[in-house]
Amino acid sequence: MADAIYVIDDDLDLAQSLARLFGRHGLEAHAFADPAGLPSVQRGGEGGLCIVTDIMLGDDNGFDVAQSIRAWAPSAAVLFMTAWPHTADAVDAIRRHGGIDYLEKPIDEERLLRSVSEGLAWSRERTLAARAIERLSAREREVLGLVADGKSSKAIANVLGLSLKTVEDHRAAIRAKTGAHLLEDYVRLGRALPINLGDK
Template identity: 30%
Template sequence: MTQKLRIMLAEDHTILRDGLRALLMLDAGIEVVGEVDNGLSALRSIGSLRPDLVLMDLSMPKMDGLAAIREIKRRHPEVKILALTVHKTEEYIRAALNAGADGYVLKDASKAELMAAIRATSAGRLYLTPAVSETIVHRYLNGSAVQVQSRSEVLSVREREVLKLIAEGYRNKEIATFLCVSAKTVEKHRANLMRKLDLHNVSALTTFAIENGLVAR
């Protein structure tokens, strides 16, 4: 008997997650082994759920998809990750691929395209949605994409996580609990964020996080 492809869903919108599960369960060759609604839970669930592939939203609470992709690939390089997102700009595509995503497909894709993306990614082939400009893809694959570093790209993965949680209204002690670090470490990250971004209060940090897609508007 052919082994089923084990897929984990990482998506914070319940109705979309339910729809994806229902769609995937129609394929006899796929097993949905778990669902999470934030990047941190995705990272923590990989070891126990042992998926072959993760369908990963890029904009989620607690830890964004980009940070989750980096950490999952660092700890579990064998797991394939297909970014499933509304973002179609070059900045997001480049960031996802640089983080380690094995494919990139948009949420308005057809069922046929999503299944094609899953098959390609699970087989070890890079999949990029046809909706992405051929010019952007060509420039990226040939290493000639314009290298414009946004302010958010000067931040470390952990600093991005802390910024996201600050913008979502969590206090230092709560952030420390989420990230399994001390409150003092969180305070240090907060100070580094303000220094690197030249922003000096929570309101400014929150606005920056929203404008750069780290949290939902």
Template identity: 30%
Template sequence: MTSPDTFKSGADMVYLLDDEPGMLKALQRLLTAEGFRVRPFTTMSAFLDAYRTGEPACLVLDVSMPDLDGMEVQEKLHRDGLLIPIVFLTGRGSIPLSVRAIKAGAIDFLTKPVDDADLLRAVRAGLEQAADHAALATSMARLTPRERQVMKHVVAGRLNKQIAAELGTGEQTIKVHRARLMQKLNLDSVADLVRAAEKSGLHRQPLAGG
């Protein structure tokens, strides 16, 4: 099932992925009434074909999918660098499964029949996170290739002199690059930098890369 978008200019996008047409229809009705754009799908492949990266969006995902279960979908999206926030729905959830999902970055893990207020609260939290990711991506795009290299090494725990030796430059030059990248990303500490790298996926890229 891939119905046309329920379009509202400027509205936030919510993708729905559930193999139950009745559930999709109910979720779409609720979210549309709250002013969201909604795109419903019953298969992972249909969702991936339609998903547009770079647009702040949230995914409401059923755990029990026929082709890939929800946890596998989450893992695949992470491997592919698609960092869309996910709200899980399940008809038979368990505490270990919900803990696993949340640890992997899910916004929430809700049990069907889902409470409307809980779902809307989770979707709004997901869209807020998506907006933060989009703003971070814009800031990351301002970094030079050398600044991205330095950032990878800093996040990996390297000292300035170690980074300088690895990149074949002076320690003072590394300090300048660090100061500039922190300014461009509007960050104050290494801890903030590590979190930014995790959000952007930079921490998964090889150190040798630019």
């Protein structure tokens, strides 16, 4: 399925303008004034999904929207935009709420297009990794996460209270199910493991 972009702003004219901008660059984009409409258009497939949301949304805010999006689209990339930029908000957006970028209004179109392109690529990679992880058992996911953190098989055995052979068997199963061989493969898959964004 093709990539898609959802633009959320209580100024619907602005949201539609940005959607048209994406459309002119060959990207599928939809505009929303209310984030409540998003779950009705959630998608399947392996295409990337990028959410571009204003921080101030009437009674809602973009940070809360980002949290709710993770419930039904954990592989979506999120970009925040605002007319009232604050450094603290920018740091919060990126670190705590899983944002890809933080854009100030009026929007720099070149930066927006570049950030959305990066976000869609990130989303596609995370979607594929999540599909691979679905094939793993709960214990294999634990081992995957520890390998991604740089721990050796011996260290993992100590952490999980397993024999070294059992850990190696789990790693062999992970390789067979996901194709992961190098540490960078484990790190890439590890990024798609379920996380609590509030703890970041």
